[in-house]
Amino acid sequence: MTTLSGRALLLLAMLFAFGAGPAFAQEQDAHGEAADADHEEGVFDPVHHVGNGDAVEFFLGIEIPLPRILIVRNNDGSIAPKFYASTHSAIESGDFHLAPEHPAVKGIDEEEMLDSVEAADSHDAAVADDAHAADEHADGAAGDEEGVEHEPVLSYANGEVLMDLSITRHLLFAWIVMVLLYVVLTRMARKYQQGVGRESAPKGKTQNMIETFVLFVRDDIARPNIGDKAPKYTPYLLSVFFFILTANLFGLLPFSATSTSNITVTATLAILTFIVTQLAGTKDYWKHLAGPPGVPLLVRPLLIPVEILGLFTKPFALAVRLFANMTAGHIVILSLIGLIFTFTEAYGPAVGTGTSVVWVAFTLFILCLELLVAFLQAYIFTMLSALFIGMAAEEHDHEHEHEEAHA
């Protein structure tokens, strides 16, 4: 375990030293600019940058809107899909308006804004406690000239929205990661098929790097945890590891988004691990679930619910761990950058500029930490997935207690 993490750390250090240096400077610029733009609008909102959205953002407030796809049920009961190039065009079509009850709504333009605030007000009339929040919400929205709506939920005028299948920012970046990985990895596979790496040593940086990770996942994650059945599950673990790692690292690039900082994405990944784990389950695994062996009969009824609960807490923890780690890091980075503007507003431009050195240094530190976390979380997710699969797939021996404590 120590040599293993030592190796991982060394790898991180190398990547950090060679690849990440210049990226930081860009990152600073990017966030700085974005923050600046927001500052002019009067709001700097870190969560907005971390969260999902219906547009890809660049600095100076440039945004590329993403298409909206909605499955709606009309009032007459018919179900139909609706396609729009952007949220804006969806609203302009007249069929949709921003759902007032959604917390992320900040208004698309003045009219829509007013509509939504009115709707919010009427809604609030019923729930007195929400009134204050709605006012605040309206204030916040009033500050937005351009309307930086994120994950805006649309309401259908002639019925109800059954499902919102819009291509969101996180989905787009997840797809970018998948396409990138597919292209790079299939090229690598072709190289291996041509004999480089099969008959000779691997050649070039990319192949060496990918091979290092592949061998790491296979030899240090899959084999020790799953044992003889490892080859069957190694492709799944490799896909998950490479996807999470690349998505995590993508979050450190300017103007990009981290799909793994979305709870839905991490939950979907965790559900896949859950499904694979159940499919891997042997007779022993299910028997164990129905009552751990070696436990007095009277205690068994107590343990069965615990075991069943444990079945679901594992993927839940997987999902939350990855999501929280990725989200927290980004919020901290953006908050630290935001301190420059907070200080400028509070104490004047001189203090803001003067202390910016400190905040940038802090940001740099957190970015380094983020880089570490990007690798670490990819490793942990894959490692725990392998562990769960291994526990389910194992033909019996009594080491469960220890492993469960570890999980």
Place this chain on the structure above:
Amino acid sequence: MQLYLAASLLSPDPGLAFWFLITFVIFMWLLRSKAWGPITAALEEREQRIDESIKSADRALAEAKQIQADNMKARREAEQQAQTILREARESAEKIRTAELEKTKDSIQHLQENAKQEIEREKQKAMTDLRSQVAELAIGAAQKILAENLDKERQGKLVDSFINELRKN
């Protein structure tokens, strides 16, 4: 507002889940056949090859050592054999030499004997020749005497001189 925004981060998004699940499963399925399969197969093949190479190198080393030992042994044996052959050759050469010597001696002796016999024979022949010549001469002399009809004195002198001559011879 903070509470609201945090809630927006935590709210599940079925649409995203739908797309992500479908695309990720396709992604995994594609990678499994197009990337991980060939890559892990190639890696395993390489590992096997390296393993085999090491094993065969070990085998080759052992074989080489065995061959070296065999060679040494063979050389030693060959040397021994060579020495035996040499010794035997020397012995046989010696034998042949002595045999030759013996033979030469024999032949020399033989030749000597032959020569002696020849000489003896020649001598006998010469004697016989001499006798016959002497007889002829005597006859010739007698003829001359008879032919010239010599007196007694002269006859006597003639016989004497003849006999003297014979004696000298």
